Structures are given as C-alpha cells and as structure tokens.
Amino acid sequence: MPLFRALGEGRQSKPRARWTRVKKWMGSCRKTDEDGSIPSLTRLCLLSLADNMKEVWVKDYADNYLDQYSFRHIMGPFSLLPGRLVEELTGMLCTRKQLSRAALHLLLVPQLRGLSLDRCPGLVTSALCGHIAARCQGLWSLDLSGAQQLPSKVLSQTICCLPALRSLSLAGMHCDGCVIRTIAQHCCFLRHLDVSRCHFLSPAALLPLGGGDFCSSSASSSFCCTSTSQSPISSFSSDPSSSFSAPLSPLPLRSLLALDIGFGEQEGDRVAAAAYLLLSLPDLERVAMEGLTQACCLIEHRKFSQTDEFTEREGIPRLNQVWREWRHRQSMDRRKREGAAAVDEEHEDEEEEEEEGEEEERILWEGYDGESEEDSSRDEGLSVSLNQAEKKRGGGVLSQSSDGHLILRLKDVNGLTCDFLDSVGRLCPDIYSISVKVDDDDEDTRGRRQGSMLAAGLQTWSGQLQSLSVHFLGPLVDLLPALQVTGSSLVSLTLEGVKTSPHTPLLEVIKACPRLRDLLIAAEHPTIQEEEEEDQVDAQDDQDLPRLPNLRSLTLHFSDDHSQMMPFMLWMSLRKELKCLLTGSLLLEKLSLVSLPCPLNCVLQDVLRVGIQHRYLSAGSTDLPPMPLEQVQHIDLQRTDVEMTTVKNIMLRSRRLKFVDLSHCWQIRYSEWLNCKTFREVKVVWV
Template sequence: MQTEEAPSSHRHSINSCLEMPLFRAPGKHGGVKAGPRRKRNKEWMGSCRKTDEDGSVLSLTRLCLLSLAENMKEVWVKDYADNYLDHFSFRYIMGPFNLLPGELVEDLTLLLGSRRQMSRAALHLLLVPQLRGLSLEKCPGLVNSALCAHIAARCQALWSLDLSAAQQLSSKVLSETLGCLPVLRSLSLAGTPCDRCVIRTIAQRCRFLRHLDISRCHLLSPAALLPLGGGASFSPSSCPSRSPGCPSTSPSVSSSSPPAPLSPLPLCSLLALDIDFGEQEGDPVAAAAYLLLSLPYLERVAMEGLAQACCLIQEKQFGQTEEFTSREGVPQLWDLWRERKSKDSLRKKREGAVAGDEDEEERTLWEGYGSENEEETSRDEGLSRPQAEEKSREGVLLSDERLILRLKDVKGLSCDSLGSLSRACPDLCSISVNIDDGEDTRGRSQGSLLAAGLQACSGQLQSLTVHYPGPLVELLPVLQVAGSSLVSLTLEGVQTSPHTPLLEVIKACPGLRDLHISAEPPSTPQEAEDEEENQREERDLPQLPHLCSLTLNFSYEHSQMKPVMSWMSLKKVLKCLLAGSPLLEKISLVSLPCPLNCVLQDVLSVLDLDLNLFAEATDSPPMPLARLQRIDMLRTDVEMITVKSIMQRSKRLKNVDVSYCWQISNLEVVDCKMSSKVKVVWL
C-alpha cells in the first residue's frame, strides 16, 4: 500500500492521499496471500444465467457490478478497514474505483445499498471525484459528520445528493457540507435536522438547484423557506456556508457590507410536507403564495395550504398577507404578482417575435428576476415610478386577467379551493388530496366537493391520490369525473362494506397501470349470495389490461391471527383483477376479508386452459401472472401448493411473501426454498 503524503506540517490530515492499486502482488501490508487457487463460486456462476428484474438477460456491465458487490467486502473493503479506516484521514483515495466512470460507481453504490451491504469503509472507497449522484437513503445510519466532511472534500462535482433520514447530522454540518457542493441540481434532506440556516445556505450556495425535498423536517417553519424565492436578505456570514477547505464560488463580501438580496433559485420541484406550521395560523398559506409567485419554474409542489394559496393569488386577496410579509421583511405579494404578470407578458411577446429555443429564451428572460429596475418601464411611459405603480395597480384591478401557474404535480391539498387551483394550473396531471369525513356548511359530502373541484381536470388527470377516512362509495362520483384518463389511483384509509362498489371503481378507470387501495375491512358479514346470479355477473366482468401494480391491503387487529371473512363478493373482484390484467408485475394482497386460495386456483386453471389453447400460436396474448415478479399475500388463506403453482407458471417471479399465512407450515417453506430460486419469506 502506497500513500502520497502532504507536507510535514499536515501529514495524515484530510489533505493526504491514499493509493490502492486494483491488483497487487502477494505480500505484507494487507496483500493477498499466496496459496491454492480458490474454487469458483457456484452461486456466482449460477447468477450469470439469471435475469434482471424486468425479465431481460443481465448485461455484461450488470454482471461486472454484481461481481464487484460480491467481492468488495472480502477484498478492498477488508484491506482498507483493517489498515487505514480508523488510523488515517485521507482527502482522496487513489484506488480501483477511481478508474471507473462516475455512472458505474453510482450504480454500485445503489446496488450495495439495496442489498444492505454498504459499510462505512465501502463508502469511503466509493466517494470518488467523478461521482455525479450519491444516494444514501438506504443507509442513513452511516451518515455522520465525518462522512459529510469526506463528501465535501472529494465530491464537489455532485449533481444529486440524497441524505434522507440522516438524523445524526447537525444543522452546522449540513450547512458546511452543502456549502461545498455548488453545482447540485437535486437535493433530498427529508427527515433530517434541516433548519432555517440550512435553507439560507442552499439559497446562497446551490444556485443551480432544480429539485429540493425537505419533507418531515420539523425544525423548519413555512417562513424559513422564503430565501428559496429570493425574499429574505441576509449576510453571508450569518450562517456557515462552507468548510475551510472548500473553494469559494461567490465574490467575497466583507462582514460590514449590508445584507445581500438573492435572486430566486431555478426550482422545478419543491417538496415540503409535514414541517412546522409557523408562528400564526395563516403562515403556511402566505408562504406558499409567496413561493408560487417568486419561483417561476415550479411544476411539482407539496406544501400545506397550497390550494388556498392558489385561491388567494387568483382572487388577488393580498391584503391578508401584509402582516406576514412585513414581519419577515420580504416584498409584498401584490408587487410580486404584478412583476410576475409583467414577466409573463414580456415572455409571450418575445416568443411571438423571436424564433429559437424556448427554454434558452426563457432562462435569459427570467435571469435576474426580482432585481430589475422598474424605473425603466416608467421612463418609457413618461411617468415617475409612483405614478407608474398606481396606474399599473388600477389597470390590473380592472382587468380579468389571471395568473397562470406551471404546476403539474401537487400534493398536500384539501377540497376547499381546489377549483381555484384547477383554474390557476391548467396543466395539472397529478393530485394528492387529504379530505375529512363529513359535510360542508351546505350539506354536501366531501366526495361531491372533490368531484366538483376536479371537473376542470377531467380528461387530463393521470395520477390521483386520496386520503379519506369515509366510505369508499362516496368517492365513486370523483372517479366517474376523472377516472377516464387516470393511469395511477391510490385510495388510503377508506372504509368498505359488503356492498362497496369496487367493480364500479374498476369500470370508471379502464386505463389504470397502478391501483393501490388501503382500506378498513367491512364491519358486518355478508349474506349468502345466489350462485346462479354470481355466474351470470362473472361473464361480464371489467378488465384492466394495462395494470402493472396492484395493492389491496386491509387493516387488521394484531391479536387476530386470521382476518374476519366478511366480504365474500370480493373474490369476484380479485378474479377480475388477476385474470384480466396480464401485465401485472407486482401484487400485494394483505389481510383480505375473503378467501384468496380458491381465487388463485381459479385463475391458474384459466391460465392452464389458455396455455393449451395457444400452445402453437405465435401471436397469442400475454397470459395472466406470466410477468409477475413479486407477490405479497400476508395474512391470507393461501396454501403452499398454490404458491408452487404460481412459481411454476411465473418465470420472472423473484419474491414471494407469505408471512402469517396460517395454512403454510415451516416444513413446506423449507422444502420450497430448497427446490426453487425464488426468495420466499415466511414468519
């Protein structure tokens, strides 16, 4: 092992460099001992014949990464951990991973994280200068101040960084780390101790940031987000912005200079759900309105009070926010609205007059947003600035013009003001709504309010998520309004009964690719049904031919081993979904309040019949369960013989979870694991 040392005054400091050759001759100092040639790993050789998650044959690159992941712990990581990890601190490690392109190092990092094989030593070796993306979401326990110092020193060219759930970091460490990463485009600090000081550092130092996730950061108030829109002026010395070894990317400012205003970040995505509510009740709405007006590129937003903020902007009720803006020392929302409208008008004129690249033109148009001299416009009209402002204000008040926002994906909404949101954002394609059980002052149900609010989005909405503790039947009008264009539907917390029209839900959304329902099971049992009537109905069941992911999860009492079989007609719905969705890849059926084993047996029998009919056909349609990769059947009555039948017919299947299935014994699970390569989980 060779090391390149710094000058004597700084030996073994963070400025030293460690060199690890890819291959070494046998010998001391962690070298590989000479000895008999190891036998080939049969398990690894077998993996060469395996397929990837999508069923395709593994590429040579993927096979090499799998080989690196398998051997990394016993070779490079062991050598580094035994000889260097806790003895020295190196700024750079010149070793085998410096020879790899940054994309491959990123893929290897993700692979080790997903397999739970990442370690502190492995991370040290993988922090190479060419790295552009680093996600530590799968191993937040490894993220500490020492690791952040390595990231700041070695990976200053990072474009993407994910530190979600890294709760061991302080605000100071986060600020110093981010101050050394000036070219970040994407940053996730969800669930970290991020506070106002960190946001100020981001606003000052990460000037190219496009995506920011600060959800579940409980030290943040809505007002703390204002620097993202360039509103809060502050002295660069008010918060630590970089570590001592980080190069400065901004002009030096003396400590005696006045606070420097910032231009808005070019954010396209801002996720800030589940943060502190602020000092007063109206703070979330006022902060959301400020950010919507000051960040012109926003397309994806998750914030409290978002719909109310859009209503405030559309109705121009900016007087409600004057106390908030005065307290926080930011421009009045009326001024922001007028400036935004002026920018929009100018952009439309230039788009009509000049041909060229729209994105480049828009970037030039918005450059220096919020810091232009408004006297230039007043001079053209021969008016003083106060006169021009008054004339502009009067003209806008008499105008019916409405500000059009670019939002496409919004989360954290409530039913009220949803109509204003739809009018302000004509390009909406994804909505997540939280609604309470009950009625409004006019006696209308929350489902009816939501249906009315989504009327403007009918035909264009692709993804809908609804958190609703009321009966699922009340959401049927919503799906009849917006379901025709939906690709993804998620219903959480809904209540069911034996008469819940689940088949009507399926009929209303024929183009679904993802269907996820988390529900309360029926509280009353279902009466016996007429078998002849059931057979007639099964002939005309709806289908979801494009469905790829299906989730039907029911809550349960932990003290009960078996769920109460209270919804027998659900079997018909399950058969409809499993047999009529040949593209299914992921299935989750948890604690079903009806028998599942008989449904799967019926679907498998249909599959066997279809295989016999189309055995010699070259253009036969895909068969049910043929593309299945994962199936979870926790707390159901499924039997092992049925599980084995699914394994035999689903050649792409990799994971089966039958935990707490009372019809399956430990002996059957052991036998299945020995005879199949599918990963089976049973508790």
C-alpha cells in the same frame, strides 16, 4: 479434477456438466436482474466487482487505512472508472445491503455526479460529509434522506462545498432555516429540493428559496453556523454566512417537496409562505406543500392584504408588490415573444414567397393545377389553432390569460384540499398528477357533498389527469363521481382511508378507470353486521366483467385487528372482483393483498386454472398466449388463507418472481415454509 476419464464416462458427463454451468449462469442472471432479462456485459462486470469488493479492496483499506488516516483523495481502482459506473455500483451495493463505511470511502471519487444514500442512512456521519465535501465537489445529485444523526451545521457546511447541485433530497433530516439559507446562497443551479418530514423546519424558513433581502430577526437568529469549530470539513468550506447580507436571487427550482414540516406552526403562515413561493418561483412544476389550495385562492382573488402581518414579520416584500413585479416581468416576456414571433413570421413570409415562385414555375412546366381551396383553408385553420394554443400556454412559462388571471406551470401537485379546488384549476390548467385530502365527517350527507365537490373541482383536468391520489375517510361509493370524471385518462389511482362494505361497488371503480397501470386501495375492514350471503355471489356471470389489461401493480390493504388470528370473511363478492383483476391483468408485476375480508386461496387456484386452460386451447399454435401471474415479481399475501401448494404453483408459473411475503398466513406450517423458503431462489418470508 482428474486428467483422464473412461470413454463412456466422458461422453455422458460432459454435456451434463456444460448444461449445469449454463443453468447456473442463467440462474445468477435471473437472480440479479429485476426485469428478468439477460444482463449486459457491463452489469455482469459490476456484479462480479461487487461480489469481490469486500474481500479485496475493502478489506485492505479497512485493515490498514480506515481509522488511521484521513485522505483528501484516494487513488485506486475506482478512480479510473467513469462516474456513471461508480454511481451504478454504489446503488447496487445499497440495494444488496453490502455498502460499508470503507467501501463508501473508496467510491467517493471526483468524477461522481450522483450519490444516493437514502437506503443506508446510518452511514451518513459528520466525517463522511467531510469526505463528500472534499472529494465530490462536482456532484449534481445528492440524497441523504433519513440521516437523522447529522447536525444541521455540518449539513450546511457540506452544501457550501457542492455548488453544482441540481437535485438535493434531505427528507426526514434535521434541516432548519440555516440549511435553507445556505441552499439559497450557494446552490444557484438547484432544480429539485425535497425537505419533507423535516419537523424543525417552519414554512417561513422556506422563503429564502424565492429570493429577496431578508432582514427578520427570526431568520437571522435561526442561522447558527457562523461559529467555527473543529469540524471534519471546516478546512474545506468557507463561512456560509460570509455574504448573507446581499439580496438573494430566486432559485430555478422546478420541484419543491415540503410536506409534513413545521409542527405547531400557524395555518396562516403556511398559506402565506406557499403563496409567496408560487409567485416568486416561476419555474415550479412539481410542488408538495400544505396550504396550496388556500394560497391559490388567495392569489386568484388577490387578497394580499391578509398576509401583510406575515410579510412584515418575516421582512419580505408584500405579496401585492411581488404580484406587480410578476406582471411587469410577464409583460416584458410577452413583448419578447411577440417580437420573436414577428421575426419568425417575416421569415415564414419570405419562405412562402420563394416556395410560391418555385411552385408556379413547376406548374408551368408540369401543368399542375395547384392545391385545392379545401386543403388551403385546412392548413390555415391548423396554423391559427397552433398560434392560439401557443399564446394560451404563454411559451411554457408563467403567463397571463385573457381575463388577467395568473397561469402557473404546475403539473404535479401534492397537498391540496377539496375546498377551493376550482381556484387551483383556473391557476393551474396543465396539472396531470394531483393528491387531494378530502375532509371527512361522520354524517353521510357530508361525505356525499365532499365527493360531489371533488368531482366538480376535478372537472378542469378531465381527460388529461394521469395520476390521482385521494385521502378520504368516507365510503368508497362517494368517490365514484370523481372517478367517473377523471378515470378515462388515469394511469395511477391511490385511495387511502376509504370505508368499505360487502356492497362496495369495486367493479364500478374498475370500469371507470380502464387504463390503470397502478391501483392502490388502503381501506377499512367491513363491519361484522354487514355480512354477505355467499349464494348470491356465484349466481353472477363473470364473462362481461371489466378488466385492466395494462395493470402492473395491484395493492389492496385492509386494516384489521392483529390480535385476532384471521380477519372476518365478510365480503364474498370480492372473490369475483379479484379473479377478474388477476385474470385480465397479464402484465402484473407487483401484487399485494393484505388482510383480505374474503377467501383468497380459491381465487388464486381459479386464476392458475384459467391460465392452464387458455394455454391448453392454444397448444397447437406457435404463439402461445401469456398466462396470468406469469410476469409477477413481488407478492405480499399477509394475513390471508393462502396455502403453500398454491404459492408453489405461482412460483412455477412466474420465472421472474423474487420475493413472497406470507407473514401470519394461518394455513401455512413451519415445515412447509422450511421446504419452500429457498424454492427456485425466491425469498419467502413467514412468521
């Protein structure tokens, strides 16, 4: 840079250079922040640290120490950072795919409380688990999901050294009964456990989570980590089986996710195991297990004799005994609550007497006539209603209703079936999120009957259900009764496997769920025989069409034969419904429209044109209205007829857009993609 410049040159270039630096800085901020806001100073420092970490500390450690030494602790620059910042830096490196083995070694500091490696499971090895067990014994949260190369023995030895765990995610790993027994023995503070997709884990292996004295041969034989070996963490962990002869206490679990486990296991085992865990884990609020519906029906009708063979084989107490212990525990808790309520009522009476005395004195001096009888009766009625509601809830724990039935704390349930859904409603009245798999059949009457059963079963949570996920291989129209029952309060709706046609009432779905923030429909492609007449579509008026003003995420995926270049364009009325959704959803952040059976490019052009018209009509106003697609950050338009000109217009509209997937869009050419793949620093994918 020259020290001296001509006077005219300096006057013209300095403001331009300053503006260039500001634009560059703002561009980097927009690139790194997901919500589009200006990042904080702390985040900017972490971003700078992440950018320079590879060339400074990681390079030095990898060149001089990584494969030559094994440190119990590393005293370096990251050991001085607070654990929260180290956790944020680790997550940032994972998101940007910059986390390496050397960088992870440097970030394993004793003050770390949360470690999530689910985005880079390839880094999770036996050696790394040794470092975690030695350096991070104060971890509260650990997520190793997807690390399939990690043996169950090493996993058990690692868990032994992490007694402070509150959350543990082992989804998709080689987790077995040995690991579960170790968790039950050593993680006495555990609140959340995720063992979904652990195919070596049987439902019966989950029983130690509920406590008890286990003496079955299957449980003892499954424990395989008693032998010593030259493990990287053998010097840091004790023998996990050293005290397994003692009875186990139930874990304070509030969340248990165990879907898709135990291939080939008997259905009765799933139901019995689910019933035992529901009775022995009173703090559960979130559960994902197969057999939950049948387990609730079994508990409600007290058909515990059906599980005697299972309990004898597994060496656990019979369910009728567990149920009696629950009754005894609840009676003790109820007495404690009544005693506490009596003490509180006595204090309230004393306070009321004092307040009445003060009120009488004030009346004498001020001539106040006191409150009316109407106000007094209203306050008394409100107090009675609150007391009744508190007694019904049972103080937020397992309680007994007036008819003697069990009331569970479950609020988020995944793995239910359509049958016996009424039993789940009576046992779990506080559910706000539910996932149901509806049995399907080729006969239309069967599908309609299942839809009616679903609507009747969901009636219990009408007005309170916020999230609904349904897997149904029948026509979408058969689910309308269920959506009309629960749709008024729904915030999230997921419909998977449904069948569609050009006459599918998608607008009725939108009308039934006006508060949706997330809408996902994964549907079958309409058949060729049901092609729709295009002339009937344009004759409709779209002024009174329903809209979803709170929608943040919209996903419409249609299955199709990928051997064909383009899907069949059959559902022409879908254009008007899409235009209605995109125009009325001004807060939309994620848009995914894959293999649509209708033209999409014209829909997007109409939506952009409507936004320009609204902005033009408000040109004289100081407060300009928001425009459609202005807040979108992620767009997926695979196998559609969208054109590159339309995509560029969307990029110009949205300042927060970061990713666009245009794979297999036949209207886009290779040269257009080359010119646009780095347009406004938006990543564009096209194949």
